[in-house]
Amino acid sequence: MPLTVVDSIATVLMTRLSTLIGGDEQTDVVEVIRPSRLGNYTPKDLQIVVTQANPDRVTELDCPGSPPALCWRQVFNINCHVMPSEMDATSVDQLSNQFAADVVKVVTSPSTWHSFGGYSINAEWLDIQNMQTGEACDGVTVPIAITYRVSENNPYEVRA
């Protein structure tokens, strides 16, 4: 099944995040999830849940042509769940900082990391937010804004 350009970008992002599972970084992630409508996961310590914010049009980066290329900016929220044992005395802020740092490291590891396998024209990190889930779990949301172009009449077709 062909993927839309934005889903191809998401696939590259998920693949890079998955290298934190049993990887070389300090944070040993247990799973990386893109949730279903009813929530196909249960919160766990050192879990990543990737969600999408509303996409924005970036009209100043559209390109003329036949068909023209439309530019979009998609924010992916990388939710890093931190739920250590009640007996763990480590600062939860320290665990969250470390988690966010390792996420940034693996996503930016390729030299042309911002192109996401040729599907995007730019990517930038936005402000990191503390997760607000009450007592349920701590952690941070690391948002990344990815800008890409597609054909006006075919969102499956990437445009330079």
Add this chain to the structure above:
Amino acid sequence: MSLHDIIETDAITVFCNVNDFAETVKYWPNRGAGCSREIKAVVMREQITAFSEDGQTNLPAFQVHVANSSVTGISSSELDTGGDLIELPPRDGKKAEMRSITELITQDHGMLVIECR
């Protein structure tokens, strides 16, 4: 028998009676490592609710009432909301799934009310 004892006995024989509203679920202590045990619980299956305040992630919520006991329920001293799990059907008639215990909502000597997501 003291009131203290009656509360403890009622939690097991009255509130968590499987002939009434309780059901058998599995509790996985020690953050899911090691052995599980079957316990009696009254499970309130709530609708899907936002898990984070930004509304980006939604999860079903389960309010689970159990005896405060390390034998028939979950004792408040052993509970670890940083990873303990309960295996329960997300919907009546469906296969049981592992759900994390995310919050201790209320507690007394007889019972615990915990939230799973």
